[in-house]
Amino acid sequence: xxxxxxxxxxxxxxxxxxxxxxxxxxxxxxxxxxxxxxxxxxxxxxxxxxxxxxxxxxxxxxxxxxxxxxxxxxxxxxxxxxxxxxxxxxxxxxxxxxxxxxxxxxxxxxxxxxxxxxxxxxxxxxxxxxxxxxxxxxxxxxxxxxxxxxxxxxxxxxxxxxxxxxxxxxxxxxxxxxxxxxxxxxxxxxxxxxxxxxxxxxxxxxxxxxxxxxxxxxxxxxxxxxxxxxxxxxxxxxxxxxxxxxxxxxxxxxxxxxxxxxxxxxxxxxxxxxxxxxxxxxxxxxxxxxxxxxxxxxxxxxx
Ligand code: ADE
Numbered sequence: 055x056x057x058x059x060x061x062x063x064x065x066x067x068x069x070x071x072x073x074x075x076x077x078x079x080x081x082x083x084x085x086x087x088x089x090x091x092x093x094x095x096x097x098x099x100x101x102x103x104x105x106x107x108x109x110x111x112x113x114x115x116x117x118x119x120x121x122x123x124x125x126x127x128x129x130x131x132x133x134x135x136x137x138x139x140x141x142x143x144x145x146x147x148x149x150x151x152x153x154x155x156x157x158x159x160x161x162x163x164x165x166x167x168x169x170x171x172x173x174x175x176x177x178x179x180x181x182x183x184x185x186x187x188x189x190x191x192x193x194x195x196x197x198x199x200x201x202x203x204x205x206x207x208x209x210x211x212x213x214x215x216x217x218x219x220x221x222x223x224x225x226x227x228x229x230x231x232x233x234x235x236x237x238x239x240x241x242x243x244x245x246x247x248x249x250x251x252x253x254x255x256x257x258x259x260x261x262x263x264x265x266x267x268x269x270x271x272x273x274x275x276x277x278x279x280x281x282x283x284x285x286x287x288x289x290x291x292x293x294x295x296x297x298x299x300x301x302x303x304x305x306x307x308x309x310x311x312x313x314x315x316x317x318x319x320x321x322x323x324x325x326x327x328x329x330x331x332x333x334x335x336x337x338x339x340x341x342x343x344x345x346x347x348x349x350x351x352x353x354x355x356x357x
Pocket of ligand 1: 137138139208209210211212213214215216217218221
């Protein structure tokens with residue numbers, strides 16, 4: 055499982071060799087192949103950009119050094135990404151899809167090898183795959199690089215960076231931590247919140263009292279059921295306040311996301327915490343069992 059990174063600033067990727075990702079590479083889980091595209095320039099000054107045809111501001115990345123660098127890493131066989139502010143915005147769904155691709159999961163086939171791969175043996179399908187990320191600069195890159203190498207454009211947000219390197223680092227970090235073995239055993243990539251799909255609840259550690267600030271009593275109670283419910287409530291509150299869009303998605307698809315139905319105590323919390331509009335969304339997406347629990351709780355509240 056290799057990530058080829060094509061850049062004219064290879065030094066910017068030094069931090070990849072630190073921390074969790076550095077350890078993952080040392081342990082042979084993932085390999086980072088950082089390639090200096092300038093090395094492939096045939097120009098005597100190692101130039102990689104030129105003026106845009108048709109005029110206009112800025113410079114454009116030339117196809118020759120890019121094509122040769124892409125050939126050198128075998129990018130005709132890899133899924134190729136061009137970091138660009140006009141691309142699909144990176145989110146958890148895309149990060150999971152890319153991690154699955156790297157592991158040779160099912161999401162990989164269509165993109166990497168087309169129809170032929172669908173009939174390949176399970177063993178072949180499970181083989182790990184490589185990803186190639188191209189970091190642009192200047193006003194952009196010659197469109198033929200994107201078209202001929204079937205590059206998917208990926209953005210890390212609606213703002214413009216000076217180049218694709220920092221964006222590539224963000225993408226790599228978000229994807230690599232989803233590869234089994236990259237995070238230490240004590241961490242689970244998808245377990246930030248027990249109620250996956252909501253923002254993470256507040257965390258506290260030692261000491262119990264710090265400069266007059268204390269830890270919520272419930273966390274010291276040892277009652278794990280109550281602690282989990284407190285965390286669920288905090289997650290719901292935070293998500294409602296900071297990311298109402300995420301809360302709405304959770305209300306619609308929590309069952310598929312977490313592979314289980316909500317229990318009575320959780321439904322009670324949602325009744326108390328949701329506004330009218332969210333509550334209507336919630337009601338519309340309940341399973342039969344959840345709907346019965348909801349009716350029971352509401353009935354009890356009425357009494
Ligand atoms: N290159 C420049 N800006 C970018 C962004 N927002 N996302 C990805 N690549 C970029």
